Amino acid sequence: MANPGYPTRWRVSRLPDRLLTDDQAWAAMELTELLAGPRHDPARMTRAIRHAGRLGMIVGEALLVLAQRRTLRGLPDAAPTASTALPLCHGRRMM
Template identity: 50%
Template sequence: MTIHVNRWSMTSDSTAESADRLAGTWAKSWRLSWLPDRLLTHEQALAGMDLAEIFSTQDFRHDPTVRARALICAGQLGIPLELIGLELLHRRHP
């Protein structure tokens, strides 16, 4: 799993989710495809992309290290991991 990051976007080789940077230099200038109503910092957008990759596999269910990483990323977004999981799993299987 790899997240490709440049100045304006973040993409993944394992999920269709992405993050885009809005024009401007605000601290919160990133938007995730799966969380479009919130502006995020670069670090939060990266955490969101990490979560999208985590939930694109079954590892989060069986690997305590992956689950711990997911909890840290969810904390960066300020959203309970269960809600993030529901959103991302629903996007994969509408």
């Protein structure tokens, strides 16, 4: 997704220490939306896994980042449960 004349590096609030490409910034925003909703939908989680991969992370890491950001903002505790915090690899839980 090229944007001639616009910045090619972005920062998103969920990953403030990283400079992202256009595609990565878009993936970060989409990933946030996907993980904010129900996670029992396999198609939704497949998309989340793909977007997390574009950011060089797994869904479990993204959930932890979102929970930390919510805590920093004083929002209700959204800490991942044991089942959602387990790392995912190619759509399968790693044991």
